[in-house]
Amino acid sequence: MKLNNRGFAISAILYALLILFTLTLISLITGLNSRNRILEKSIETIERKYNWSCKYKDDPTAQNISEIRTTQYRGKYIFSVDGEISYDSSNECSTYLEKSIDIRDPKELIFTNPECNNKENLELIAVCY
Secondary structure, eight states, X not given: XXXXXXXXXXXXXXXXXXXXXXXXXXXXXXXXXXXXXXXXHHHHHHHHHHTOOEEETTOXXXXXXXXXXXXXSSEEEEEESSSOOOTTOTTEEXXXXXXXXXXXXXXXXXXXXXXXXXXXXXXXXXXXX
């Protein structure tokens, strides 16, 4: 019984395809990761460039932030899912708005984190302008 090295040729082709698929997958993940880092860096650059002063709802010098119905300034508006200020940003949703935008219904706003869009029970906790 003579195989004429057919098994060797088939396994060589299969291993080559496996290596090609693995390299393609690694390059795709690397590209997406670098894109994410570039976007995060650009957001940080914008925040540093504008050097916003943020007023949080627990700040005694700020006006009552939870009673704001329309935006008074052009800037970043930070909402919280549970109404509490957390310093790790795990339950915060932020959006950038122009002046005179109605914020009574946060479901109508578009947030920087897509998971926050169409969420109910969001409460305004900070204004950065």
